[in-house]
Every structure is written in C-alpha cells, then in structure tokens.
Amino acid sequence: MSETRLDTLALHATACDEPFVLREDEFRLLYDRTSRGLWAYVYRLTRDSHTADDLLQETYYRFLRTPATYDGDLHVRNTLYRIATNLVRDRRRRTRPTVSIDHDETPVLAAAHDEVHVTGERTDVRRAMAQLRDRDQQLLWLAYAEGSSHQEIAASLGVRANSVKTLLFRARQRLAALLPRTTRDAGPGGRS
C-alpha cells in the first residue's frame, strides 16, 4: 500500500458505506507486510499461539473498523502495535496468567526452540523476560528484537518518546536482576 493510498484511507472509509477502511486487496498487502512481526510480538507477550492468533484477528478487525488518517506505513504499523498492546493488556486484566514460565511455549515451538536455544544463558534470558511485567517485555522486544526507534516505541506503547530511553534502561536493569549470576556476568546470552 503506497503512502498516497494511505493518505486517502480516511476519505475512503467515510465516503463509502463500506464496513472496512481498506479494500480486500489493500488489506492483503498490509497483512502480508505486518502480520508475522505482529504475531511474533503478541506471541512473545502471551506465550500462547492460539491467543496470539485471536489477538491478531482482533487487532486487524479493530484497525479495519476504525476510520483514521495515516501518515505512512510506519504510522500504520505503530497503530497496529498499539492496538495489539492494548488488547494484550486488556486480556491480561481479564484472565490471570496460568502458564508456567518453564512451559511457556506451545509444543511445536518449544521443540523448535529447544533445538535452537542450546545455551543455558539464552534460556535464562527467555525465562527472565517472561517474568518481567508486560510493559518491560514490550519495551525490550520492540527495541531489541524489532529494532524499533524510540519514536516508534512511544507510538506503539502510548508513552512519551523522551521517556523511552529511561524506561528501556530500567527494563534492562530489571531483566538483569532476574538473570542468574553466571548469565549476568557473561551478559545476556553469554556472547560477549
């Protein structure tokens, strides 16, 4: 979807009596570009693939049903992440987490991860991440897994851009505090 096309989304949504702000072909393009990263983000926060599927569906539904004007692909992406973040938060409020952090993967993914995550340090980091509060997980994931800028993180999480750096620093501190001493000394992942 081009930026020109994005600029006309609001007009498209209000001028026509369509149920969604995008046509199907436009939606498919957007979905193909954003869905996998968004799913991974929601999955890392919920640690359940079925929940991630549901929240992904809900995220796009709300996006499609909300007329708005977007300033480009990044704006659309940040909006999707913002919706997903809010949905994860709402879901967490409604249901208490019952999944153990030691079994936080679906069987398929767990098996795959066991093959890949051969070092104890990496598993330690994953476990420590799972123990962090949602906001810290979101910050760390967006910054260090997605590579989002501070402005993008702010837009995705609904925080002020100039506070992202401080929030990230504190999140890293809390993560480090949860790591075993051996992992902490080597740095997360033990790669350094």
Next chain:
Amino acid sequence: MMTRTCSHEDAVVAAALAGHELDAPLEAHVAGCANCREVHALVSVLHDDRADTLAQAQVPSAGLVWWKATLRARHEDAARATRPITVVAAVTAAAVAGLLVSVAGLLAWWMQDALAAQPIVQALAAAMSTSDPSGAVSGVRLAVWLVAGALLVATPLLLYVALRDE
C-alpha cells in the same frame, strides 16, 4: 551490571540487529563498556528469538482473517441496524400494556356493580379489607401482595432477557 547508558548504544544495537560484525573501533569500545556489551548480547538473543519465532510461526492467512472480519462486521452491522426496531417494539409494547390497563380500569369502573356481585370478588375484597385485631396480616392478603410484587420484579427482568440478544 550497567549503571548508565552510553552514546555508542544506538550504533551497537543497529549493528547487532543487522547481524553485522562490529567494526574495529566499535568492537574495541564494546570490549571495554559494560553497558554496550550487555546491550549487544541482549539484542543478539532477542533478535535471534524473533527470527526463530517468525520461522516457526503459522500465522493465519490474510484470506481467513478477512473472511472472519467480514462475517463479524456483517453481524455487528445487522445488530446495529435492528437496534432501533427493538427499541420501537419495546416502547410500543409498553404503550399497549398501558392502554390495556387503562381500558381494564375503565371497564372495571363501568362494571363494578356486576363485578361486585361475583362471589370470588366479594371474597377477595373481604380478605383484602379485613384487618386482624391482633395486627397480623391475613394469608390471602399476603399472597396477593406477594404476587403483585413478584410481577413487578419479574416483568422488567423477563423483558430484559427477551430483548438482550438483540
């Protein structure tokens, strides 16, 4: 554990995310900077984690998501469209009920002589008007009031249950 951020942090993050080897000056800096060393390691772990998750992810197809969204939108739009009809129907029902009660009252007033002659009405009126010298409430009187109260409570509840799905 780090206690402060570093001006080289952004460059370290960018290099780790890109999967590039650090250039010599940056590598020398990372070797001596606990903050950047930790950030570099953390980015490597999380970025690899994301790559693994993406590789294993079975994201629903765009067509399926679109189809589900379309069904839901139709359902919600239909519910929204019929909501005014439901409200009008409820108001109409209330008006008709009020009219019926008024007509019944008028009929009762016109036919009070004929009604008064009915034994059951006489018995009911006697039960309602009889006052026990001891102050106790009679059984029939209590039953009539209980039925009236139950109807008052149950009617709005039944209306709510009947109309809530719409």
